[in-house]
Amino acid sequence: MKCPPFSYHRATDVADAVAALGAADGEGKILAGGQSLVPLLALRLARPAVLVDVNRVPGLDGLVVRDGVLHAGALVRHLHLAGQDHHPLAAEAARWIGHTAIRSRGTLAGSLAHADPSAELPAVLRACDGAVHVAGPGGTRRLGADELFVGALQSSLAETEMITGVELPVPDAWGFAEFARRHGDFAIVSVAAARFGDRLRVVVGGVAGVPHLVDPGDLATCDGGLSADRVAILAAAAADDVDPPSDLHGSAGYRRALTEQMTARALTQLAGHRTPEAA
Amino acid sequence: MKIVLTVNGERHRVEVEPRRTLADALREDLGLTGTHLGCEHGVCGACTVIVDGLPARACLMFAVQADGAAVETVEGLAAEDGTLHPLQEAFSRCHGLQCGACTPGMLMTAAHLLDTEPAPDRARIRAEMAGNICRCTGYVGIVDAVEEAAAGRGDP
Numbered sequence: 001m002k003c004p005p006f007s008y009h010r011a012t013d014v015a016d017a018v019a020a021l022g023a024a025d026g027e028g029k030i031l032a033g034g035q036s037l038v039p040l041l042a043l044r045l046a047r048p049a050v051l052v053d054v055n056r057v058p059g060l061d062g063l064v065v066r067d068g069v070l071h072a073g074a075l076v077r078h079l080h081l082a083g084q085d086h087h088p089l090a091a092e093a094a095r096w097i098g099h100t101a102i103r104s105r106g107t108l109a110g111s112l113a114h115a116d117p118s119a120e121l122p123a124v125l126r127a128c129d130g131a132v133h134v135a136g137p138g139g140t141r142r143l144g145a146d147e148l149f150v151g152a153l154q155s156s157l158a159e160t161e162m163i164t165g166v167e168l169p170v171p172d173a174w175g176f177a178e179f180a181r182r183h184g185d186f187a188i189v190s191v192a193a194a195r196f197g198d199r200l201r202v203v204v205g206g207v208a209g210v211p212h213l214v215d216p217g218d219l220a221t222c223d224g225g226l227s228a229d230r231v232a233i234l235a236a237a238a239a240d241d242v243d244p245p246s247d248l249h250g251s252a253g254y255r256r257a258l259t260e261q262m263t264a265r266a267l268t269q270l271a272g273h274r275t276p277e278a279a
Numbered sequence: 280m281k282i283v284l285t286v287n288g289e290r291h292r293v294e295v296e297p298r299r300t301l302a303d304a305l306r307e308d309l310g311l312t313g314t315h316l317g318c319e320h321g322v323c324g325a326c327t328v329i330v331d332g333l334p335a336r337a338c339l340m341f342a343v344q345a346d347g348a349a350v351e352t353v354e355g356l357a358a359e360d361g362t363l364h365p366l367q368e369a370f371s372r373c374h375g376l377q378c379g380a381c382t383p384g385m386l387m388t389a390a391h392l393l394d395t396e397p398a399p400d401r402a403r404i405r406a407e408m409a410g411n412i413c414r415c416t417g418y419v420g421i422v423d424a425v426e427e428a429a430a431g432r433g434d435p
Contacts, residue, residue, distance in 0.1 A: 001319065008280065008297035008343055031344075038339040039320040041298075051297070055344060079333070099410025101324065101388065104333035105340065184409055 003041040010053045014060075014135050014164055017052050021160045022137050024050040030162050031055070032075060033106035035098065036114045052162075060164065070168040074109030081108055081121075088275055089128065089174035089194060093120040096176070099184050109163035112148065115155040118186045118206040120178070122149060126211045127192035127203040130168040136161035149210035171196055175269030177262040178205075181249075188249050189258040191238075193266040202234070202266070204259050207244035214238045214263075226271040235264035282346035286311065287355030295342045302326040302337035304345075305352060313353040315383050317412070324411030327384035328352050334391045353383035356390065366390055366428045375424035377415030384411050389425045401426055 011017035021028040027049035031037060040046040054060070060073040063084055070087040081087075082094035082103060097103055097111070097120055111121040112132060125132075126145040134141050137160050150156050157163070171194035178190035190205040202214040214237070226234075244255035284291050286309060293308045300319075305311045305328070317323035319338045326337040329351035356364040366389050369375065376382045385408065392399060392407045399407065404425045405418075413421060 002303075003298040003300070005296070005298055008341070010343070031341075034339050034341075034344070035321060035336075038300075038341075042320045042338070051341075053344060099324070100391070100407060101327050101334040101336050101410055102321065102339075104330075105335055182409065183406065 001042050001044060003038070004044055004047050006041075006048055007050050008053065009050060011057050013057055014162070017054050017057060017162055018135050018137060018160065020050065020052045021162065024048075024052070026159045028052055028159065030110075030113070032110040033077065034110075035102050035106040036110065036116070054162065065170065068170050070166075070170055072108055072166045072168065074107060074163050074165055076108045076166075078103035078106045078108070078111075085276075087168055087170050088273065089171055089176060089192065090121070090124050090168055092174075092176045093124045093192060096120050096178050096183070096187070096190070102184075108166055112166065113155055113157060113163055115149050115151075115153055115210070116186070117149075117152050117208060117210055118188070118190065120176075120187070120190060120192075120205070123190055123192040123203045123205040123211040124176075125166070125168065126213055127194040127201050128169045128171060129196075129201065130166060132163045133165040133167070134161045135164050140164070142167075146213070151209040154209075169196065170275055173270050173274045175266035175271075175273060177265035177269065179258050179262055189244075189255055189262050191259070191262040191266040193263070193270045195270060200234075200270075202238055202263060204238065204242055204263070207242040207255055207259060212242055214241045226267055228268075231264050231267045231271070234267055235260045238263040280343050282343055284309070284342070284345055285349045287351055293342070297341060297343050299342045300338050301328070301330075301335075301340045301342045301345050301350070304342035305337060305350070308342075311352055311354055313383050315380055317380060317384075322412070323381070323384070324388065325381050325384040327387045327411065329387055329391055334388055351387070353386055356386060364390070365431055366393070366424065369424040369428040369431070370421070373424035373427060374420040375416065376413075376421075381411055381413045381415075385413065385421055389428070392425070393429055398429060399425075404429070 009020040029048035031051040031053045060075040062073045065086045078094045078097045131144045173195040175193040178187045187206045193202045204212045239260035244252045246252045305314045315325040317325035321336045321339045328337045
């Protein structure tokens with residue numbers, strides 16, 4: 001179908017974009033990569049009155065590592081994220097998104113703001129305990145991953161706010177596993193695992209309204225290393241911790257079984273994947 | 280809104296409504312109907328074109344976003360005298376198409392792959408072509424064609 005009519009504002013900078021969102025009186029949407037928004041328009045599931053195009057806002061496409069944290073601009077495309085080696089977990093997760101023609105346009109902040117619980121980058125943000133920088137009419141604020149995601153396709157961003165940058169702490173070791181019917185499809189279940197020192201964080205996508213952070217319990221520390229037995233115990237604990245819905249892609253039991261398998265895969269990977277020391 | 284699109288090296292000035300997708304601007308405003316539309320929501324890949332050197336779904340981009348961009352479409356593949364691009368030759372030889380609806384997107388995706396990776400193996404070709412759906416061929420002929428075109432590169 002064709003998109004419903006909207007008016008178009010090409011923002012020149014962040015302040016201009018925020019002002020345009022404010023002027024839209026709650027009916028404005030940021031247009032970045034458009035790889036999730038435009039299908040919603042084409043299917044007429046969304047009818048914003050104003051699209052605020054931020055693609056030409058300068059200074060939002062940089063990537064830099066400072067003090068063990070990757071600072072990425074809102075407009076970093078998935079292809080760019082997939083090709084960088086500062087944050088190997090984010091790179092690996094980005095490779096699982098769609099196809100080249102999607103990754104060439106789709107943006108990091110766009111994926112986070114869209115807040116699809118089966119998308120890869122929201123799971124990575126939460127696994128790394130990252131944060132987003134947000135600009136709005138009242139100024140700027142910083143939102144942690146745990147505060148950003150509220151429910152399926154729902155974030156805590158106000159209608160007049162936009163994400164300007166993302167902080168992703170670089171884990172000491174990492175793993176990422178996903179199961180989908182075909183590569184490039186949305187995950188039925190995905191797991192992002194990150195180790196910071198002896199602290200382990202495992203996040204499961206596709207099993208709840210938001211990327212699910214597995215209750216630490218046994219997972220909290222991994223000072224004893226990760227033997228095959230320990231991976232199996234932790235994977236079973238993750239499966240016990242999720243309460244997935246049933247839908248036409250899979251039953252709750254199927255998703256729970258996938259959670260165990262994907263967690264085992266991600267942790268096995270993590271045991272062998274150390275992030276190289278930053279140069 | 281008035282925009283400028285450079286398509287296959289030729290500059291065009293067009294007036295478009297903001298909701299006009301790049302695919303519709305190419306087809307309806309510029310008469311370049313080689314770019315096909317299948318699903319119109321980014322799943323099938325039929326409308327894949329190259330925008331500023333990277334493949335993009337022309338149905339998921341508004342023409343106003345492409346203002347000033349260089350766009351390459353399937354019309355730009357063959358030489359001016361009509362000599363087919365090696366990929367087009369290979370698709371023809373290998374039965375890489377039947378109805379032709381998906382072919383422009385297949386060709387542009389494959390062209391970008393071969394421009395960036397001259398010698399992809401079969402698994403790599405399959406992975407890269409996975410974003411384009413064909414409902415006729417079963418894909419074997421398509422992958423054969425891309426493999427053959429890749430192998431033929433560098434031949435006299």
